[in-house]
Amino acid sequence: MQGNPAAVTIKNVSRVFAVLTVPFTMSFPKAIFCYWITSNLFSLGYGLVLKVPGVKKALGVPEIPKQPVVTAPRPSIDLYTALKQAKTASQQSTSLPIEPTEVANQITSFSSRPSIRGLEI
Numbered sequence: 001m002q003g004n005p006a007a008v009t010i011k012n013v014s015r016v017f018a019v020l021t022v023p024f025t026m027s028f029p030k031a032i033f034c035y036w037i038t039s040n041l042f043s044l045g046y047g048l049v050l051k052v053p054g055v056k057k058a059l060g061v062p063e064i065p066k067q068p069v070v071t072a073p074r075p076s077i078d079l080y081t082a083l084k085q086a087k088t089a090s091q092q093s094t095s096l097p098i099e100p101t102e103v104a105n106q107i108t109s110f111s112s113r114p115s116i117r118g119l120e121i
Contacts (some may be wrong), residue, residue, distance in 0.1 A: 018040075025033050049055055056063070 025036060
């Protein structure tokens with residue numbers, strides 16, 4: 001999460017929502033408010049205790065392997081260029097010559113016949 005600015009933003013937004021939850025839930029029935037507060041405090045404490053290396057070792061929680069640091073810069077994605085490439089690719093796929101089928105021949109042959117005036121009311 002150190003090199004990912006989106007993850008930091010999501011974490012900060014989650015913290016703000018967590019703080020804003022208290023005023024919004026104060027109008028709920030007191031039992032729900034009490035349950036949410038105690039449940040969240042327990043989960044927070046549980047998560048903090050599991051971060052302690054001694055507790056992890058005592059409980060037998062395996063260590064998460066470290067990700068290798070990538071030094072090569074990742075290519076940036078340009079939305080305009082990607083859309084332009086997709087448009088040209090779709091135009092190339094639709095510009096292929098299409099052989100007329102029997103159905104297309106029947107449609108043109110029906111439309112070229114004169115209409116029957118005797119059926120008009």
